[in-house]
Structures are given as C-alpha cells and as structure tokens.
Amino acid sequence: MSSGLFxxxxxxxxxxxxxxxxxxxxxxxLPDPLRNLVNWMIREQQVELTEIMEYADQDRNATxxxxxxxxxxxxxxxxxxxxxxxxxIRLAPKRRREIPLNIWESMEKIxxxxxxxxxx
Amino acid sequence: MSKIISVHSFRGGTGKSNTTAxxxxxxxxxxxxxxxxxxxxxxxxxxxxxxxxxxxxDKSLNDYLWGRCAIEETxxxxxxxxxxxxxNVAIMSGGIYLIPSSLxxxxxxxxxxxxxxxxxxxxxFQDLVSRLDLDYLLIDTHPGLNEETLLSIAISDVLVLILRxxxxxxxxxxxxxxxxxxxxxxxxxxxxxKVLPSFDFDSLRKQVEDTYHTxxxxxxxxxxxxxxxxxxGVFCLEYPNHPLTKRxxxxxxxxxxxx
Ligand SMILES: Nc1ncnc2c1ncn2[C@@H]1O[C@H](COP(=O)(O)OP(=O)(O)OP(=O)(O)O)[C@@H](O)[C@H]1O
Ligand SMILES: [Mg+2]
Numbered sequence: 589m590s591s592g593l594f595x596x597x598x599x600x601x602x603x604x605x606x607x608x609x610x611x612x613x614x615x616x617x618l619p620d621p622l623r624n625l626v627n628w629m630i631r632e633q634q635v636e637l638t639e640i641m642e643y644a645d646q647d648r649n650a651t652x653x654x655x656x657x658x659x660x661x662x663x664x665x666x667x668x669x670x671x672x673x674x675x676x677i678r679l680a681p682k683r684r685r686e687i688p689l690n691i692w693e694s695m696e697k698i699x700x701x702x703x704x705x706x707x708x
Numbered sequence: 709m710s711k712i713i714s715v716h717s718f719r720g721g722t723g724k725s726n727t728t729a730x731x732x733x734x735x736x737x738x739x740x741x742x743x744x745x746x747x748x749x750x751x752x753x754x755x756x757x758x759x760x761x762x763x764x765x766d767k768s769l770n771d772y773l774w775g776r777c778a779i780e781e782t783x784x785x786x787x788x789x790x791x792x793x794x795x796n797v798a799i800m801s802g803g804i805y806l807i808p809s810s811l812x813x814x815x816x817x818x819x820x821x822x823x824x825x826x827x828x829x830x831x832x833f834q835d836l837v838s839r840l841d842l843d844y845l846l847i848d849t850h851p852g853l854n855e856e857t858l859l860s861i862a863i864s865d866v867l868v869l870i871l872r873x874x875x876x877x878x879x880x881x882x883x884x885x886x887x888x889x890x891x892x893x894x895x896x897x898x899x900x901x902k903v904l905p906s907f908d909f910d911s912l913r914k915q916v917e918d919t920y921h922t923x924x925x926x927x928x929x930x931x932x933x934x935x936x937x938x939x940x941g942v943f944c945l946e947y948p949n950h951p952l953t954k955r956x957x958x959x960x961x962x963x964x965x966x967x
Contacts (some may be wrong), residue, residue, distance in 0.1 A: 612826065616890050625894040631863050633834055658775040679859070684847035 606662045609680035626677055634667070634674035710837045713846045713893040713963055714864040718880025720851040722870040723901040726934070727758040727956075729942045731868070731879035734960035736787070736802040740843035743836050745769065745807040747829070747860060748850040749819045754797040757939050758786040760808060760814060772832055773824045780839045782807050792945045796823035805840055826855050833863060845889040845963075852888060859927065862891040862954035866963055868925070872902045873912060878919070885920050899959060905929045925958040 615626050625644055629635055636645075641651045655675055658664040667693045720918075732744045739804040746754045746769065767782045783805040790804070804942065810816065837845050847860045860866055869887055871877040881898070888896055900916055903909065909927045916924050931952050934943055943955040 612855050612862065615862070616858070616887060623890065624892060627862055630830065630859070633830065674825075679830065681823055681825045701783070702779070 606660075607680070608646050608662060609678035611680040612671070614680075629677045630679070636672060636674060639676065650688040710863040711844050711867045711964075712833060712837070712860075712863060713844060713868060713917045714849060716849045716857060716872065716884065717851055717870040717877070718853075718884045719872075719877055722851070722872055723928070724851070724870055725754045725757065725897060726939065726943065727868070727870060727901065727928075727959075728750065728846050729754055730803055730953075730956045731960050732844075732846050732859050733790070733942045733944055734957055735964060736804050737847075738802070738960070738964065740802040740964075741806045741841060742802055742807070742908075743807065743840055743842045743845040744759075745836070745845065746809040747856050748848060749773075749809045749856070750816060750850055752816075753939070754848045755808040757942050757952045758784075758804070758806050759919055759932060759941070760784055760786060760806060761767060761887070762811050765808055765810070766783050768808050768815070769832075770810040770812075770815045770819065773819075773828055774827075778839075779807070779835050781866060783836065783840060784808070790942065792941075801843065802843065805836075805842070807836065814928045821866065822872060826859055829856055830859055830863060836876070838841050852882070854889065855900050858891065861893055864893060865918055866897060866967070867893045868897050868899055868959075869964065870899045870901050871916075873900060873904075873907065881920065885922060896922050897959075897962060898922050899926050899928065900924060900929040901928045903927055921954040925962045926955050928955055 610626070615623060615630075617671060618626060621644075625640075628643060629640075631640075632640070637655070640646075641648060641657070642652065646654075655664060655666070659675075661664055663678055664675050666673060666675050669675070709713060713731070715724050715731070717724050728744060732742050736742045744754065744758075746752045748754075749769065753917070755761075765784075767777055769779075769782055771777050772779045772782050784807075785803060786806045787804045833847070836842065847864065849857045849860055869881060869884055871881045885896065888954065898916060898920060900912060903912065913924045913927055933947060933950065934952065937943055937946060943950070944956050947953055
C-alpha cells in the first residue's frame with residue numbers, strides 16, 4: 589500500500605471526531621465497495637483480520653492499518669476470544685451524533701486506487 | 709443452516725403481522741423450530757395472534773435491549789397454547805418461540821425517548837438462533853424505514869415485502885426494494901395482499917414482477933374470513949383447509965426453498 593495514500597486517510601480520520609458508531613442509514617450512504625464490505629461484516633457479526641483481507645482483497649498491512657484507523661474513530665470494535673482477534677462494525681445507538689461521511693469517501697478512494705474499485 | 713426471514717412493508721396495515729404469524733405456524737408445521745420476534749417496538753402486536761396475553765408476558769424484547777436479561781429468557785414457547793379451529797389439532801412438530809415487545813406505556817416511551825443500541829438487537833437475533841437452536845427466525849417489523857428495519861433487512865436471508873394493490877404502496881415498495889438491494893439482501897420475495905377476489909391475479913403478478921424485477925411469492929385475496937378472525941388467532945390454524953391457507957402454504961414453501 590502506498591504510504592502517501594494511507595497518510596491521506598490518516599489525515600482525514602485525524603481531522604474527525606470520534607463517532608458513536610455507524611447507523612444503518614449511514615451504511616446506505618456509503619459508496620459501493622465499502623457498503624458491500626460493511627453489509628458483509630454486519631451479517632457475519634464478527635470477522636478476523638484474515639477474513640477481511642480475503643474479502644477486500646487487500647494485504648495484511650493495508651487491512652490492519654485501515655482497521656486501526658476505524659477503531660480509533662469508533663466505527664469498528666475489536667475483541668479477543670480464545671486467542672483470536674475479531675473485528676465488528678459498531679452500530680450506533682439509535683440516537684447519536686451525525687457521523688462524518690467523508691471518512692468513507694476517502695477510504696473508498698484508497699481502495700479504488702489499490703484494486704481498481706472491485707470488492708469481491 | 710438456519711435462516712432469518714424478515715417480513716416488511718413500507719406502509720402500515722398491509723398484513724405483515726398476520727403473514728408473519730401464518731408463515732411461522734406453517735414453517736413449524738413442516739417440522740422446524742421457529743422463532744418469531746416482534747421488532748415493532750413502538751406498536752407491538754403479533755403476540756395477540758399467538759394468544760399470549762399481556763398479563764402472562766413476564767419478560768419482553770425490551771428487557772433484553774436494556775440489558776436486564778438474556779434474549780432467550782424473553783422467548784415464549786407458544787406452540788402448546790395455540791388456538792386452533794374447531795375440531796382441528798395443530799401439530800407443531802418443530803415448536804414456536806415468540807419474543808414479544810412490551811405493551812407497557814413506560815417501556816414504549818423509553819424506547820422512543822432514549823433509543824437503544826442497535827448492535828444489541830443484531831447480537832440478539834444471532835444468539836436466539838444459536839441458543840434456541842432455531843431452524844428459522846421470523847422478524848415482524850415496524851412499517852417504513854427505521855434503524856431496526858434496516859438492520860433486519862441487512863441481516864436476513866430472505867426478505868418478504870408485502871404490498872397492497874394501491875398506488876401509495878407501489879411507490880413505497882419501489883423505495884424499499886432499492887434500499888434492500890443497497891443492503892445486499894440475499895433474497896427478496898414480494899407478496900401482494902388484500903387483493904379484491906375479482907381482480908385478474910395473473911396479470912397483477914406479471915405487472916408487479918415487471919415493475920420491481922423481483923419474484924412475487926403469492927397474491928392473497930382480501931378475505932372476509934380473515935377480517936372476521938380479526939387477529940384473534942393464526943388464520944392457517946383456524947382454517948386449515950381454506951383456499952387462503954393454501955396460498956399461504958405456497959408462500960411458506962418458497963420461503964423455505966433454497967434461493
Ligand atoms: N388478506 C386479508 N384479507 C382481509 N383482511 C386482512 C388480510 N390480511 C390482513 N388483514 C387484516 O388487516 C389488518 C392489518 O393486518 P396486520 O396487523 O397483519 O398488518 P400489519 O402490516 O402488521 O400492520 P402494522 O403496520 O400496523 O403493523 C388486520 O385487521 C388483519 O386482520
Ligand atoms: Mg404489525
């Protein structure tokens with residue numbers, strides 16, 4: 589993954605406030621490949637890093653960095669069970685602050701540039 | 709493999725709760741363990757069809773959402789107490805587990821005022837399926853699009869969308885179909901309900917399928933017997949040999965079939 593691209597996502601995320609999670613209405617507004625990824629993660633409830641790598645067709649470093657940024661902003665949560673690390677989408681409580689959607693736009697740009705815009 | 713089935717409509721009063729209850733009973737009669745959950749927290753009602761009265765409703769979905777108990781503690785095994793038509797015996801080889809929403813004013817007000825954590829609802833769906841060892845979980849929803857409806861659409865294996873032959877329903881259904889596609893719903897089936905018996909069912913089916921590019925699982929006539937039953941029971945159990953029951957069975961079979 590190009591460090592320049594990741595830096596851009598990082599800057600974008602750094603500029604955002606921590607969100608109380610993603611609402612289902614936010615999910616609808618996500619750009620295509622990301623929406624597919626988020627829908628899939630919601631259905632699976634929790635997934636491991638390797639599963640996300642496979643689904644998004646990205647390498648370990650890129651996936652891990654993306655997840656770290658999302659974690660930091662409260663859009664994804666991480667928990668450990670029996671020595672395994674799982675990630676899940678944090679769905680916002682019904683009443684919550686507006687989530688900044690440009691986070692997703694910048695993420696999509698990055699994914700687009702990495703793999704020509706196709707997830708699965 | 710267990711399946712989650714959501715029953716939804718854009719507008720109210722289309723017959724979601726009655727259809728959900730009938731599909732639940734028919735799928736259970738086919739030998740499955742079936743859960744049915746009322747996610748219409750603002751205006752619950754499906755428990756009425758299963759004969760669960762408020763006084764016997766000890767715990768509800770609300771208790772689970774507020775962290776007062778585990779989701780499986782809110783499930784009522786309603787199979788044994790189901791009301792059936794005179795001279796009929798309902799054989800529920802599988803079993804029916806109903807998760808009602810509370811009818812207490814305070815509980816409804818609290819949900820409206822404070823909202824609740826939608827993630828908890830998602831966990832609840834999955835935990836119900838695994839802890840009660842369900843073959844099917846049916847979700848009765850609130851009309852329109854809100855957070856819990858969107859979630860139940862997103863996680864369902866089959867979405868059953870109900871509409872009446874009415875212009876407002878037609879437009880609303882177009883919106884819902886688009887939203888369901890955005891949520892990558894696995895399989896969608898349309899049911900047209902309350903159709904005047906004098907209508908041409910075949911041409912209505914074709915018209916609806918052409919409009920939404922989605923299969924119609926069944927067309928249900930406006931039925932006087934259904935009106936008379938007035939949600940006092942589950943239609944297919946009261947009238948096992950009724951033509952409407954036959955149509956409902958046909959829908960249940962499509963829901964159970966592999967997409
Ligand atoms: N095919 C039918 N023929 C006649 N009456 C029907 C038919 N289907 C449903 N009904 C009646 O329509 C009314 C509404 O049905 P139901 O409560 O199942 O709808 P709903 O979509 O769940 O409503 P809500 O949006 O309020 O939850 C009930 O009185 C029911 O008996
Ligand atoms: Mg209803």
